[in-house]
Amino acid sequence: MVESIARVRHIRVTPQKARRVVALIKGKQAQEALAILKFAPQSASEPIAKLVAAAIANARVKADKDAEYLDEQDLYVANAYVDEGTTLKRFRPRAQGRAFQIKKRTSHITVVLSTPEVADASTSSATAGTKTKKASK
Secondary structure, three states, X not given: OOEEEEEEEEEOOOHHHHHHHHHHHOOOEHHHHHHHHHHOXXXXXXXXXXXXXXXXXXXXXXXXXXXXXXXXXXXXXXXXEEEEEEEEEEXXXXXXXXXXXXXXXEEEEEEEEEXXXXXXXXXXXXXXXXXXXXXXX
């Protein structure tokens, strides 16, 4: 099983808007996620698409390093989440000498790609039979 992680930090998109886009691709196959992000109208879809492409490349490199077979069609988005980054605080002049604060929010976006785990039927049945009852007094 190959698992790859790609992160981008301090991206200038609000976490609330990025979470809407990330929700579109959770659980989807990686190639399907790229197709969805390519045609999504939100501005956050472009950096997230680059991030998914980077995670696919990371999986390819990791599989080559470990001498494992990797079919890119098997990769799916196992987890994707958006954390809040630092907030840039700016001030806007207002009437009568006042100033209002403007918060320019940033995001930390993480995408985890994985291949489906293939469980052997023999190991799952063997572990099911090893459970023993606790001796009662």
